[in-house]
Amino acid sequence: MAHLVAEILLKGLGSLCFTSAFLFLFPSLIVFGDTEFQLTIVLSFYVYCFVVLFTFSPDKLFHVVSIPLFTQFLHLFQKYAFPAGANSLWRLMPFLILILYFLNFFVKKEITISAYEKLFLIVWIVLGFFYLSISPNLGHIIVGATVLGLLILPCNFIYLRFAMQATDFCRKLEKYLFVSYLILGVGTFGLVVAGAAYKGSDNLLATRNISDTNITMAYFVLLWPFAMLYASRFRQQFLRFITSSVTLAILVAVVVLSFSRGAVLLIGPFILISLWLTSRKALMLILMILSGITLLFLAQIETFLATQDLTYFWKLRFGEASKGNAISKLLEASGRNEIQAIAYKLFLDSPLVGHGTGSFEVLGPGYREAHSLWYTLLAENGLLGVILMYLLLLKCFCTVWTVNAGGRNYMVMPLSILFYLLFNHTVGSVFVIIPSKSVTVNCIAPILLICQYFYAKRQVSTCFDG
Incomplete structure:
Protein backbone atom coordinates (compact mmCIF):
# COMPACT_ATOMS: atom_id res chain seq x y z
CA MET A 1 0.00 0.00 0.00
CA ALA A 2 2.93 2.34 0.66
CA HIS A 3 3.93 2.06 -3.01
CA LEU A 4 0.43 3.08 -4.11
CA VAL A 5 0.32 6.08 -1.76
CA ALA A 6 3.77 7.17 -2.94
CA GLU A 7 2.63 6.93 -6.57
CA ILE A 8 -0.48 9.04 -5.87
CA LEU A 9 1.57 11.72 -4.13
CA LEU A 10 4.36 11.73 -6.70
CA LYS A 11 2.09 11.93 -9.73
CA GLY A 12 -0.15 14.44 -7.98
CA LEU A 13 2.82 16.66 -7.17
CA GLY A 14 4.11 16.32 -10.72
CA SER A 15 0.73 17.34 -12.12
CA LEU A 16 0.65 20.36 -9.83
CA CYS A 17 4.13 21.47 -10.87
CA PHE A 18 3.34 21.07 -14.57
CA THR A 19 0.10 23.06 -14.27
CA SER A 20 1.73 25.82 -12.23
CA ALA A 21 4.51 26.18 -14.79
CA PHE A 22 2.02 26.22 -17.68
CA LEU A 23 -0.10 28.96 -16.08
CA PHE A 24 3.05 30.93 -15.30
CA LEU A 25 4.03 30.84 -18.99
CA PHE A 26 0.50 31.64 -20.16
CA PRO A 27 -1.03 33.93 -17.49
CA SER A 28 -3.80 35.05 -19.86
CA LEU A 29 -5.45 31.67 -19.30
CA ILE A 30 -6.20 32.55 -15.68
CA VAL A 31 -9.76 33.71 -16.27
CA PHE A 32 -11.72 31.01 -14.44
CA GLY A 33 -12.46 30.40 -10.80
CA ASP A 34 -12.37 32.66 -7.78
CA THR A 35 -8.59 32.58 -7.46
CA GLU A 36 -5.52 31.45 -9.34
CA PHE A 37 -5.01 28.80 -6.65
CA GLN A 38 -8.45 27.33 -7.27
CA LEU A 39 -7.90 27.17 -11.03
CA THR A 40 -4.46 25.61 -10.54
CA ILE A 41 -5.86 22.81 -8.38
CA VAL A 42 -8.73 22.12 -10.78
CA LEU A 43 -6.48 21.96 -13.85
CA SER A 44 -3.87 19.95 -11.92
CA PHE A 45 -6.48 17.30 -11.21
CA TYR A 46 -7.30 17.00 -14.90
CA VAL A 47 -3.59 16.56 -15.61
CA TYR A 48 -3.39 14.01 -12.78
CA CYS A 49 -6.17 11.97 -14.41
CA PHE A 50 -4.23 11.88 -17.69
CA VAL A 51 -0.98 10.99 -15.95
CA VAL A 52 -2.28 8.12 -13.81
CA LEU A 53 -4.34 6.62 -16.62
CA PHE A 54 -1.94 6.94 -19.54
CA THR A 55 1.37 6.17 -17.83
CA PHE A 56 2.53 2.84 -16.49
CA SER A 57 1.21 1.80 -13.10
CA PRO A 58 0.98 -1.62 -11.43
CA ASP A 59 -2.14 -0.28 -9.69
CA LYS A 60 -4.10 0.91 -12.73
CA LEU A 61 -7.34 -0.56 -11.37
CA PHE A 62 -7.11 1.72 -8.35
CA HIS A 63 -6.86 4.82 -10.52
CA VAL A 64 -9.83 3.74 -12.60
CA VAL A 65 -12.13 3.20 -9.61
CA SER A 66 -10.79 6.14 -7.58
CA ILE A 67 -11.14 8.96 -10.13
CA PRO A 68 -14.94 9.26 -9.59
CA LEU A 69 -14.25 9.43 -5.85
CA PHE A 70 -11.62 12.15 -6.21
CA THR A 71 -13.97 14.00 -8.56
CA GLN A 72 -16.51 14.21 -5.75
CA PHE A 73 -14.08 16.35 -3.78
CA LEU A 74 -13.07 18.35 -6.85
CA HIS A 75 -16.69 19.40 -7.35
CA LEU A 76 -16.89 20.73 -3.81
CA PHE A 77 -13.62 22.58 -4.31
CA GLN A 78 -14.91 24.13 -7.52
CA LYS A 79 -18.17 25.20 -5.82
CA TYR A 80 -20.14 27.56 -8.06
CA ALA A 81 -17.08 29.46 -9.29
CA PHE A 82 -17.18 27.03 -12.22
CA PRO A 83 -20.33 26.15 -14.21
CA ALA A 84 -22.36 23.57 -12.30
CA GLY A 85 -24.83 20.97 -13.48
CA ALA A 86 -24.74 17.80 -15.53
CA ASN A 87 -23.85 19.57 -18.78
CA SER A 88 -20.79 21.33 -17.39
CA LEU A 89 -17.57 20.11 -18.99
CA TRP A 90 -15.73 21.43 -15.92
CA ARG A 91 -17.64 18.85 -13.84
CA LEU A 92 -17.45 16.05 -16.39
CA MET A 93 -13.84 16.43 -17.55
CA PRO A 94 -12.41 13.64 -15.30
CA PHE A 95 -15.07 11.26 -16.62
CA LEU A 96 -14.34 12.25 -20.22
CA ILE A 97 -10.65 11.51 -19.64
CA LEU A 98 -11.65 8.17 -18.13
CA ILE A 99 -13.72 7.37 -21.23
CA LEU A 100 -10.69 8.08 -23.43
CA TYR A 101 -8.69 5.63 -21.34
CA PHE A 102 -11.40 2.97 -21.64
CA LEU A 103 -11.54 3.35 -25.43
CA ASN A 104 -7.77 3.08 -25.66
CA PHE A 105 -7.79 0.03 -23.37
CA PHE A 106 -10.56 -1.77 -25.24
CA VAL A 107 -8.82 -1.27 -28.58
CA LYS A 108 -5.58 -2.79 -27.27
CA LYS A 109 -7.04 -5.68 -25.27
CA GLU A 110 -9.05 -8.66 -26.42
CA ILE A 111 -12.08 -8.68 -24.14
CA THR A 112 -14.71 -11.40 -24.19
CA ILE A 113 -18.02 -11.14 -22.40
Whole structure:
Protein backbone atom coordinates (compact mmCIF):
# COMPACT_ATOMS: atom_id res chain seq x y z
CA MET A 1 0.00 0.00 0.00
CA ALA A 2 2.93 2.34 0.66
CA HIS A 3 3.93 2.06 -3.01
CA LEU A 4 0.43 3.08 -4.11
CA VAL A 5 0.32 6.08 -1.76
CA ALA A 6 3.77 7.17 -2.94
CA GLU A 7 2.63 6.93 -6.57
CA ILE A 8 -0.48 9.04 -5.87
CA LEU A 9 1.57 11.72 -4.13
CA LEU A 10 4.36 11.73 -6.70
CA LYS A 11 2.09 11.93 -9.73
CA GLY A 12 -0.15 14.44 -7.98
CA LEU A 13 2.82 16.66 -7.17
CA GLY A 14 4.11 16.32 -10.72
CA SER A 15 0.73 17.34 -12.12
CA LEU A 16 0.65 20.36 -9.83
CA CYS A 17 4.13 21.47 -10.87
CA PHE A 18 3.34 21.07 -14.57
CA THR A 19 0.10 23.06 -14.27
CA SER A 20 1.73 25.82 -12.23
CA ALA A 21 4.51 26.18 -14.79
CA PHE A 22 2.02 26.22 -17.68
CA LEU A 23 -0.10 28.96 -16.08
CA PHE A 24 3.05 30.93 -15.30
CA LEU A 25 4.03 30.84 -18.99
CA PHE A 26 0.50 31.64 -20.16
CA PRO A 27 -1.03 33.93 -17.49
CA SER A 28 -3.80 35.05 -19.86
CA LEU A 29 -5.45 31.67 -19.30
CA ILE A 30 -6.20 32.55 -15.68
CA VAL A 31 -9.76 33.71 -16.27
CA PHE A 32 -11.72 31.01 -14.44
CA GLY A 33 -12.46 30.40 -10.80
CA ASP A 34 -12.37 32.66 -7.78
CA THR A 35 -8.59 32.58 -7.46
CA GLU A 36 -5.52 31.45 -9.34
CA PHE A 37 -5.01 28.80 -6.65
CA GLN A 38 -8.45 27.33 -7.27
CA LEU A 39 -7.90 27.17 -11.03
CA THR A 40 -4.46 25.61 -10.54
CA ILE A 41 -5.86 22.81 -8.38
CA VAL A 42 -8.73 22.12 -10.78
CA LEU A 43 -6.48 21.96 -13.85
CA SER A 44 -3.87 19.95 -11.92
CA PHE A 45 -6.48 17.30 -11.21
CA TYR A 46 -7.30 17.00 -14.90
CA VAL A 47 -3.59 16.56 -15.61
CA TYR A 48 -3.39 14.01 -12.78
CA CYS A 49 -6.17 11.97 -14.41
CA PHE A 50 -4.23 11.88 -17.69
CA VAL A 51 -0.98 10.99 -15.95
CA VAL A 52 -2.28 8.12 -13.81
CA LEU A 53 -4.34 6.62 -16.62
CA PHE A 54 -1.94 6.94 -19.54
CA THR A 55 1.37 6.17 -17.83
CA PHE A 56 2.53 2.84 -16.49
CA SER A 57 1.21 1.80 -13.10
CA PRO A 58 0.98 -1.62 -11.43
CA ASP A 59 -2.14 -0.28 -9.69
CA LYS A 60 -4.10 0.91 -12.73
CA LEU A 61 -7.34 -0.56 -11.37
CA PHE A 62 -7.11 1.72 -8.35
CA HIS A 63 -6.86 4.82 -10.52
CA VAL A 64 -9.83 3.74 -12.60
CA VAL A 65 -12.13 3.20 -9.61
CA SER A 66 -10.79 6.14 -7.58
CA ILE A 67 -11.14 8.96 -10.13
CA PRO A 68 -14.94 9.26 -9.59
CA LEU A 69 -14.25 9.43 -5.85
CA PHE A 70 -11.62 12.15 -6.21
CA THR A 71 -13.97 14.00 -8.56
CA GLN A 72 -16.51 14.21 -5.75
CA PHE A 73 -14.08 16.35 -3.78
CA LEU A 74 -13.07 18.35 -6.85
CA HIS A 75 -16.69 19.40 -7.35
CA LEU A 76 -16.89 20.73 -3.81
CA PHE A 77 -13.62 22.58 -4.31
CA GLN A 78 -14.91 24.13 -7.52
CA LYS A 79 -18.17 25.20 -5.82
CA TYR A 80 -20.14 27.56 -8.06
CA ALA A 81 -17.08 29.46 -9.29
CA PHE A 82 -17.18 27.03 -12.22
CA PRO A 83 -20.33 26.15 -14.21
CA ALA A 84 -22.36 23.57 -12.30
CA GLY A 85 -24.83 20.97 -13.48
CA ALA A 86 -24.74 17.80 -15.53
CA ASN A 87 -23.85 19.57 -18.78
CA SER A 88 -20.79 21.33 -17.39
CA LEU A 89 -17.57 20.11 -18.99
CA TRP A 90 -15.73 21.43 -15.92
CA ARG A 91 -17.64 18.85 -13.84
CA LEU A 92 -17.45 16.05 -16.39
CA MET A 93 -13.84 16.43 -17.55
CA PRO A 94 -12.41 13.64 -15.30
CA PHE A 95 -15.07 11.26 -16.62
CA LEU A 96 -14.34 12.25 -20.22
CA ILE A 97 -10.65 11.51 -19.64
CA LEU A 98 -11.65 8.17 -18.13
CA ILE A 99 -13.72 7.37 -21.23
CA LEU A 100 -10.69 8.08 -23.43
CA TYR A 101 -8.69 5.63 -21.34
CA PHE A 102 -11.40 2.97 -21.64
CA LEU A 103 -11.54 3.35 -25.43
CA ASN A 104 -7.77 3.08 -25.66
CA PHE A 105 -7.79 0.03 -23.37
CA PHE A 106 -10.56 -1.77 -25.24
CA VAL A 107 -8.82 -1.27 -28.58
CA LYS A 108 -5.58 -2.79 -27.27
CA LYS A 109 -7.04 -5.68 -25.27
CA GLU A 110 -9.05 -8.66 -26.42
CA ILE A 111 -12.08 -8.68 -24.14
CA THR A 112 -14.71 -11.40 -24.19
CA ILE A 113 -18.02 -11.14 -22.40
CA SER A 114 -20.83 -13.65 -22.21
CA ALA A 115 -24.03 -13.49 -24.26
CA TYR A 116 -25.94 -12.66 -21.08
CA GLU A 117 -23.62 -9.75 -20.34
CA LYS A 118 -23.92 -8.47 -23.91
CA LEU A 119 -27.70 -8.59 -23.63
CA PHE A 120 -27.59 -6.72 -20.34
CA LEU A 121 -25.40 -3.95 -21.79
CA ILE A 122 -27.58 -3.62 -24.89
CA VAL A 123 -30.78 -3.37 -22.84
CA TRP A 124 -29.16 -0.89 -20.43
CA ILE A 125 -27.95 1.42 -23.21
CA VAL A 126 -31.13 1.21 -25.35
CA LEU A 127 -33.45 1.92 -22.43
CA GLY A 128 -31.06 4.62 -21.21
CA PHE A 129 -31.33 6.41 -24.55
CA PHE A 130 -35.09 5.99 -24.52
CA TYR A 131 -35.59 7.40 -21.01
CA LEU A 132 -33.28 10.26 -21.83
CA SER A 133 -35.10 11.08 -25.08
CA ILE A 134 -38.50 11.49 -23.38
CA SER A 135 -37.19 13.59 -20.48
CA PRO A 136 -38.51 17.17 -20.14
CA ASN A 137 -35.16 17.94 -18.51
CA LEU A 138 -33.18 16.76 -21.55
CA GLY A 139 -31.48 20.06 -22.37
CA HIS A 140 -30.02 20.40 -18.86
CA ILE A 141 -28.75 16.85 -18.35
CA ILE A 142 -28.13 15.27 -21.76
CA VAL A 143 -24.32 15.45 -21.59
CA GLY A 144 -24.01 14.23 -17.99
CA ALA A 145 -26.61 11.48 -18.40
CA THR A 146 -24.91 10.21 -21.55
CA VAL A 147 -21.40 10.34 -20.08
CA LEU A 148 -22.23 8.77 -16.70
CA GLY A 149 -25.14 6.45 -17.40
CA LEU A 150 -24.53 5.35 -20.97
CA LEU A 151 -20.72 5.39 -21.18
CA ILE A 152 -18.97 5.31 -17.79
CA LEU A 153 -21.06 2.56 -16.19
CA PRO A 154 -21.01 0.14 -19.17
CA CYS A 155 -17.28 0.78 -19.63
CA ASN A 156 -16.63 0.10 -15.94
CA PHE A 157 -18.62 -3.11 -16.24
CA ILE A 158 -16.55 -4.32 -19.21
CA TYR A 159 -13.27 -3.17 -17.67
CA LEU A 160 -13.90 -4.95 -14.36
CA ARG A 161 -15.08 -8.01 -16.27
CA PHE A 162 -11.60 -8.10 -17.81
CA ALA A 163 -9.77 -7.18 -14.60
CA MET A 164 -11.43 -9.95 -12.58
CA GLN A 165 -9.49 -12.55 -14.57
CA ALA A 166 -6.32 -11.65 -12.67
CA THR A 167 -5.43 -14.18 -10.00
CA ASP A 168 -4.89 -11.45 -7.38
CA PHE A 169 -7.98 -9.42 -8.37
CA CYS A 170 -9.82 -9.85 -5.06
CA ARG A 171 -6.88 -8.99 -2.82
CA LYS A 172 -5.97 -5.96 -4.92
CA LEU A 173 -9.54 -4.72 -5.03
CA GLU A 174 -9.71 -4.99 -1.23
CA LYS A 175 -6.56 -2.86 -0.96
CA TYR A 176 -7.70 -0.29 -3.50
CA LEU A 177 -11.12 0.20 -1.94
CA PHE A 178 -9.60 0.31 1.53
CA VAL A 179 -7.42 3.20 0.34
CA SER A 180 -10.53 4.77 -1.19
CA TYR A 181 -12.28 4.36 2.16
CA LEU A 182 -9.45 6.23 3.90
CA ILE A 183 -9.48 8.99 1.28
CA LEU A 184 -13.23 9.40 1.60
CA GLY A 185 -12.99 9.56 5.39
CA VAL A 186 -10.10 12.02 5.58
CA GLY A 187 -11.64 14.15 2.85
CA THR A 188 -14.96 14.29 4.67
CA PHE A 189 -13.30 15.40 7.91
CA GLY A 190 -11.36 18.07 6.03
CA LEU A 191 -14.46 19.52 4.43
CA VAL A 192 -16.41 19.59 7.68
CA VAL A 193 -13.53 21.21 9.56
CA ALA A 194 -13.07 23.76 6.77
CA GLY A 195 -16.72 24.70 7.02
CA ALA A 196 -17.05 24.64 10.79
CA ALA A 197 -15.82 28.18 11.33
CA TYR A 198 -18.93 29.80 9.95
CA LYS A 199 -22.61 29.24 9.33
CA GLY A 200 -24.46 29.71 6.10
CA SER A 201 -24.89 28.33 2.63
CA ASP A 202 -21.23 27.55 1.93
CA ASN A 203 -20.92 25.36 5.01
CA LEU A 204 -24.23 23.66 4.35
CA LEU A 205 -23.04 23.01 0.82
CA ALA A 206 -19.96 21.20 2.06
CA THR A 207 -21.61 19.17 4.78
CA ARG A 208 -24.75 18.30 2.83
CA ASN A 209 -22.93 17.27 -0.35
CA ILE A 210 -19.99 15.37 1.10
CA SER A 211 -20.98 14.05 4.52
CA ASP A 212 -24.77 13.83 4.39
CA THR A 213 -26.38 10.43 4.29
CA ASN A 214 -28.02 11.02 0.93
CA ILE A 215 -24.65 10.86 -0.78
CA THR A 216 -21.50 9.94 1.09
CA MET A 217 -22.88 7.66 3.79
CA ALA A 218 -24.08 5.26 1.08
CA TYR A 219 -20.52 5.12 -0.28
CA PHE A 220 -19.17 4.27 3.18
CA VAL A 221 -21.70 1.45 3.48
CA LEU A 222 -20.54 -0.09 0.19
CA LEU A 223 -16.83 0.42 0.94
CA TRP A 224 -16.96 -0.86 4.53
CA PRO A 225 -16.83 -4.62 3.66
CA PHE A 226 -13.66 -4.14 1.59
CA ALA A 227 -12.04 -2.16 4.39
CA MET A 228 -12.89 -4.90 6.89
CA LEU A 229 -11.65 -7.64 4.57
CA TYR A 230 -8.38 -5.82 3.96
CA ALA A 231 -7.86 -5.40 7.71
CA SER A 232 -8.40 -9.13 8.25
CA ARG A 233 -5.54 -9.98 5.85
CA PHE A 234 -2.79 -8.88 8.25
CA ARG A 235 -1.04 -11.81 9.86
CA GLN A 236 -0.13 -10.00 13.06
CA GLN A 237 -3.10 -9.69 15.37
CA PHE A 238 -1.96 -6.24 16.51
CA LEU A 239 -1.97 -4.86 12.93
CA ARG A 240 -5.39 -6.42 12.27
CA PHE A 241 -6.77 -4.76 15.39
CA ILE A 242 -5.24 -1.34 14.62
CA THR A 243 -6.43 -1.33 11.00
CA SER A 244 -9.93 -2.47 11.98
CA SER A 245 -10.05 0.16 14.72
CA VAL A 246 -9.11 2.89 12.25
CA THR A 247 -11.84 1.85 9.80
CA LEU A 248 -14.39 1.76 12.63
CA ALA A 249 -13.28 5.14 14.00
CA ILE A 250 -13.65 6.73 10.56
CA LEU A 251 -17.17 5.39 10.10
CA VAL A 252 -18.32 6.44 13.57
CA ALA A 253 -16.78 9.90 13.24
CA VAL A 254 -18.38 10.45 9.85
CA VAL A 255 -21.77 9.54 11.30
CA VAL A 256 -21.28 12.10 14.07
CA LEU A 257 -20.23 14.77 11.58
CA SER A 258 -22.86 13.93 8.97
CA PHE A 259 -25.64 16.01 10.57
CA SER A 260 -27.94 13.36 9.16
CA ARG A 261 -30.90 11.73 10.84
CA GLY A 262 -30.63 8.70 8.58
CA ALA A 263 -26.98 8.15 9.45
CA VAL A 264 -27.68 8.13 13.17
CA LEU A 265 -30.68 5.81 12.93
CA LEU A 266 -29.30 3.36 10.35
CA ILE A 267 -25.49 3.26 10.49
CA GLY A 268 -25.44 2.35 14.18
CA PRO A 269 -27.22 -0.99 13.64
CA PHE A 270 -25.18 -1.58 10.49
CA ILE A 271 -21.92 -1.23 12.42
CA LEU A 272 -23.05 -3.48 15.25
CA ILE A 273 -24.34 -6.23 12.97
CA SER A 274 -21.13 -6.04 10.91
CA LEU A 275 -18.94 -6.45 13.99
CA TRP A 276 -21.09 -9.29 15.26
CA LEU A 277 -21.02 -11.13 11.94
CA THR A 278 -17.23 -10.86 11.68
CA SER A 279 -16.66 -11.75 15.35
CA ARG A 280 -14.93 -8.43 16.05
CA LYS A 281 -15.62 -8.74 19.79
CA ALA A 282 -12.80 -6.42 20.79
CA LEU A 283 -14.13 -3.66 18.54
CA MET A 284 -17.64 -4.18 19.84
CA LEU A 285 -16.32 -3.85 23.37
CA ILE A 286 -14.49 -0.62 22.51
CA LEU A 287 -17.62 0.78 20.86
CA MET A 288 -19.75 -0.11 23.89
CA ILE A 289 -17.22 1.45 26.27
CA LEU A 290 -17.12 4.66 24.24
CA SER A 291 -20.91 4.75 24.14
CA GLY A 292 -21.05 4.28 27.91
CA ILE A 293 -18.52 7.07 28.51
CA THR A 294 -20.51 9.34 26.21
CA LEU A 295 -23.72 8.70 28.13
CA LEU A 296 -21.93 9.15 31.47
CA PHE A 297 -20.59 12.58 30.48
CA LEU A 298 -23.47 13.55 28.23
CA ALA A 299 -24.27 16.75 30.15
CA GLN A 300 -20.67 17.98 29.98
CA ILE A 301 -20.46 17.09 26.28
CA GLU A 302 -23.65 19.02 25.53
CA THR A 303 -22.27 22.04 27.39
CA PHE A 304 -19.04 21.88 25.38
CA LEU A 305 -20.82 21.46 22.06
CA ALA A 306 -23.09 24.39 22.83
CA THR A 307 -20.07 26.66 22.37
CA GLN A 308 -19.11 25.14 19.01
CA ASP A 309 -20.39 26.23 15.62
CA LEU A 310 -21.05 22.63 14.56
CA THR A 311 -23.87 22.49 17.10
CA TYR A 312 -25.76 24.81 14.78
CA PHE A 313 -26.21 21.98 12.28
CA TRP A 314 -27.25 19.42 14.86
CA LYS A 315 -29.90 21.84 16.11
CA LEU A 316 -30.94 22.51 12.54
CA ARG A 317 -31.32 18.82 11.76
CA PHE A 318 -32.57 17.50 15.11
CA GLY A 319 -34.03 20.48 16.90
CA GLU A 320 -37.62 19.69 16.01
CA ALA A 321 -37.22 16.08 17.08
CA SER A 322 -36.78 17.11 20.70
CA LYS A 323 -40.34 18.41 20.82
CA GLY A 324 -42.68 15.51 21.33
CA ASN A 325 -42.35 12.13 19.68
CA ALA A 326 -38.90 12.00 18.03
CA ILE A 327 -39.70 9.53 15.24
CA SER A 328 -42.88 11.26 14.09
CA LYS A 329 -41.23 14.67 14.30
CA LEU A 330 -38.27 13.54 12.21
CA LEU A 331 -40.55 12.12 9.53
CA GLU A 332 -42.63 15.26 9.57
CA ALA A 333 -39.60 17.53 9.40
CA SER A 334 -38.10 15.68 6.47
CA GLY A 335 -41.11 16.29 4.24
CA ARG A 336 -40.49 12.98 2.48
CA ASN A 337 -44.13 11.91 2.57
CA GLU A 338 -45.21 14.95 0.58
CA ILE A 339 -42.33 14.60 -1.88
CA GLN A 340 -43.06 10.92 -2.48
CA ALA A 341 -46.78 11.63 -2.91
CA ILE A 342 -45.87 13.94 -5.79
CA ALA A 343 -43.66 11.23 -7.29
CA TYR A 344 -46.50 8.71 -7.06
CA LYS A 345 -48.87 11.13 -8.78
CA LEU A 346 -46.36 11.54 -11.60
CA PHE A 347 -46.20 7.74 -11.86
CA LEU A 348 -49.98 7.53 -12.23
CA ASP A 349 -49.80 10.03 -15.08
CA SER A 350 -47.42 7.71 -17.01
CA PRO A 351 -47.34 4.32 -15.27
CA LEU A 352 -45.59 2.24 -17.93
CA VAL A 353 -42.45 4.24 -18.81
CA GLY A 354 -42.61 7.28 -16.51
CA HIS A 355 -41.47 10.73 -17.59
CA GLY A 356 -37.81 10.08 -18.37
CA THR A 357 -34.39 10.49 -16.80
CA GLY A 358 -34.06 13.55 -14.56
CA SER A 359 -37.74 14.45 -15.02
CA PHE A 360 -38.56 14.61 -11.31
CA GLU A 361 -36.25 17.59 -10.92
CA VAL A 362 -38.47 19.71 -13.18
CA LEU A 363 -41.89 18.06 -12.68
CA GLY A 364 -41.59 17.63 -8.91
CA PRO A 365 -41.05 20.14 -6.10
CA GLY A 366 -37.50 21.01 -7.21
CA TYR A 367 -35.51 18.11 -5.71
CA ARG A 368 -33.41 15.98 -8.04
CA GLU A 369 -35.00 12.80 -6.63
CA ALA A 370 -37.89 11.75 -4.41
CA HIS A 371 -35.71 10.70 -1.42
CA SER A 372 -36.44 7.11 -2.35
CA LEU A 373 -35.16 4.88 -5.13
CA TRP A 374 -38.59 3.28 -5.43
CA TYR A 375 -40.54 6.50 -5.87
CA THR A 376 -37.89 8.11 -8.07
CA LEU A 377 -37.94 5.12 -10.42
CA LEU A 378 -41.73 5.09 -10.48
CA ALA A 379 -41.88 8.75 -11.48
CA GLU A 380 -39.00 8.72 -13.99
CA ASN A 381 -38.92 5.18 -15.42
CA GLY A 382 -42.35 3.72 -14.68
CA LEU A 383 -43.02 0.03 -14.16
CA LEU A 384 -40.63 -0.95 -16.94
CA GLY A 385 -37.69 0.81 -15.30
CA VAL A 386 -38.65 -0.43 -11.84
CA ILE A 387 -38.69 -4.05 -12.99
CA LEU A 388 -35.34 -3.71 -14.76
CA MET A 389 -33.58 -1.97 -11.88
CA TYR A 390 -34.81 -4.35 -9.19
CA LEU A 391 -33.90 -7.38 -11.30
CA LEU A 392 -30.37 -5.96 -11.60
CA LEU A 393 -30.17 -5.28 -7.86
CA LEU A 394 -31.50 -8.78 -7.13
CA LYS A 395 -28.92 -10.31 -9.46
CA CYS A 396 -26.15 -8.30 -7.80
CA PHE A 397 -27.29 -9.30 -4.31
CA CYS A 398 -27.64 -12.99 -5.19
CA THR A 399 -24.15 -13.03 -6.69
CA VAL A 400 -22.64 -11.25 -3.70
CA TRP A 401 -24.51 -13.58 -1.34
CA THR A 402 -22.44 -16.48 -2.65
CA VAL A 403 -19.28 -15.11 -0.99
CA ASN A 404 -20.74 -16.13 2.39
CA ALA A 405 -19.28 -19.55 1.69
CA GLY A 406 -15.86 -17.98 2.25
CA GLY A 407 -16.47 -17.44 5.97
CA ARG A 408 -17.82 -14.90 8.44
CA ASN A 409 -15.66 -12.03 7.18
CA TYR A 410 -17.49 -12.08 3.86
CA MET A 411 -20.97 -11.86 5.36
CA VAL A 412 -20.67 -8.08 5.63
CA MET A 413 -20.72 -7.75 1.84
CA PRO A 414 -24.36 -8.77 1.21
CA LEU A 415 -25.25 -6.93 4.42
CA SER A 416 -23.82 -3.74 2.96
CA ILE A 417 -26.02 -4.07 -0.14
CA LEU A 418 -29.08 -4.53 2.08
CA PHE A 419 -28.28 -1.39 4.07
CA TYR A 420 -27.43 0.49 0.89
CA LEU A 421 -30.91 -0.38 -0.40
CA LEU A 422 -32.39 0.59 2.95
CA PHE A 423 -30.78 4.01 2.57
CA ASN A 424 -32.08 4.25 -0.97
CA HIS A 425 -35.63 3.64 0.15
CA THR A 426 -35.76 5.67 3.34
CA VAL A 427 -33.26 8.51 3.04
CA GLY A 428 -32.50 9.26 -0.59
CA SER A 429 -31.79 7.69 -3.95
CA VAL A 430 -28.03 7.31 -4.40
CA PHE A 431 -27.26 6.02 -7.85
CA VAL A 432 -26.31 8.17 -10.85
CA ILE A 433 -26.27 11.83 -9.77
CA ILE A 434 -27.05 14.14 -12.70
CA PRO A 435 -28.72 17.33 -11.39
CA SER A 436 -29.15 20.19 -13.82
CA LYS A 437 -27.78 22.88 -11.52
CA SER A 438 -26.12 21.65 -8.34
CA VAL A 439 -22.43 20.99 -7.80
CA THR A 440 -22.09 17.21 -7.44
CA VAL A 441 -22.27 15.05 -10.58
CA ASN A 442 -21.26 11.45 -9.96
CA CYS A 443 -21.86 7.69 -10.30
CA ILE A 444 -19.79 6.28 -7.43
CA ALA A 445 -22.46 4.01 -5.94
CA PRO A 446 -23.18 1.91 -9.07
CA ILE A 447 -19.44 1.58 -9.72
CA LEU A 448 -19.01 0.19 -6.19
CA LEU A 449 -21.90 -2.22 -6.79
CA ILE A 450 -20.16 -3.41 -9.96
CA CYS A 451 -16.99 -3.88 -7.89
CA GLN A 452 -18.89 -6.01 -5.37
CA TYR A 453 -20.48 -8.04 -8.16
CA PHE A 454 -17.22 -8.96 -9.89
CA TYR A 455 -15.39 -9.41 -6.59
CA ALA A 456 -17.98 -12.02 -5.64
CA LYS A 457 -17.79 -13.72 -9.03
CA ARG A 458 -14.01 -13.96 -8.83
CA GLN A 459 -14.01 -15.07 -5.21
CA VAL A 460 -16.44 -17.89 -5.89
CA SER A 461 -14.56 -18.87 -9.04
CA THR A 462 -11.30 -19.02 -7.08
CA CYS A 463 -12.83 -21.21 -4.37
CA PHE A 464 -14.37 -23.49 -7.00
CA ASP A 465 -11.11 -23.81 -8.94
CA GLY A 466 -9.30 -24.54 -5.72
